[in-house]
Amino acid sequence: MPDESVVIRPASPADVSDIARLSEPFAADGLLIVRSSAQFRHRIEDYLVTVRGSRVLGCVGLTRLGSDVLLYNLCVAAELQGQGIGSRMVAHADTLASHDGCRSLLAASRHAGRWFLRHGFTRIERHDVPPAWSALLPPGRLSQLYRRPVAPSAGPPAFTSTRQGAERS
Numbered sequence: 001m002p003d004e005s006v007v008i009r010p011a012s013p014a015d016v017s018d019i020a021r022l023s024e025p026f027a028a029d030g031l032l033i034v035r036s037s038a039q040f041r042h043r044i045e046d047y048l049v050t051v052r053g054s055r056v057l058g059c060v061g062l063t064r065l066g067s068d069v070l071l072y073n074l075c076v077a078a079e080l081q082g083q084g085i086g087s088r089m090v091a092h093a094d095t096l097a098s099h100d101g102c103r104s105l106l107a108a109s110r111h112a113g114r115w116f117l118r119h120g121f122t123r124i125e126r127h128d129v130p131p132a133w134s135a136l137l138p139p140g141r142l143s144q145l146y147r148r149p150v151a152p153s154a155g156p157p158a159f160t161s162t163r164q165g166a167e168r169s
């Protein structure tokens with residue numbers, strides 16, 4: 001049964017330091033791109049956070065690329081992984097993308113590929129990547145790329161739509 005004290009909501013500027021703190025160890029391990037607090041602040045409207053009370057447990061950035069939505073900087077606090085938080089954030093992203101009429105969720109990952117495959121993503125080759133995304137992919141970063149079709153829309157959106165823009169995965 002889902003823990004109802006755990007809530008997914010859009011991030012606000014007040015969450016910047018928590019998102020930066022949460023992301024830092026994964027960036028240090030090469031799992032996420034290193035981003036500064038200023039970079040998180042600049043794109044804060046992209047982010048969803050999973051919170052329990054005032055604690056940020058997980059986050060994901062969503063950026064619209066044409067008719068797709070790129071998930072980036074997806075992470076869950078290490079001691080809370082394996083409890084469905086990552087899955088819930090991706091499901092939430094799917095709902096938002098669906099209400100925006102988007103076709104696919106996109107993701108890039110160096111070490112979480114099996115996780116994406118288990119969650120309905122399929123691996124795509126670089127030559128099949130939408131042009132809007134390939135321009136953002138850092139040339140030296142050997143991430144695998146994944147795509148999942150967005151589920152058909154049902155019911156009103158939970159909250160804000162995904163923001164159009166350009167952010168690296």
Ligand SMILES: CC(C)(COP(=O)(O)OP(=O)(O)OC[C@H]1O[C@@H](n2cnc3c(N)ncnc32)[C@H](O)[C@@H]1OP(=O)(O)O)[C@@H](O)C(=O)NCCC(=O)NCCS
Pocket residue numbers: 026031032071072073074075076077080081082083084085086087088107108109110111112113114115
């Ligand atoms: C990937 C990540 C967001 C998943 O979050 P999570 O909350 O642990 O995911 P869930 O609880 O929804 O799913 C857990 C399941 O996935 C499995 N899993 C977790 N990480 C995995 C990985 N890297 N590869 C394969 N499976 C993984 C768990 O064993 C668990 O399996 P189970 O359901 O059989 O018990 C989290 O592991 C994370 O923060 N990783 C570091 C950052 C990262 O690599 N992000 C992806 C690049 S954008």
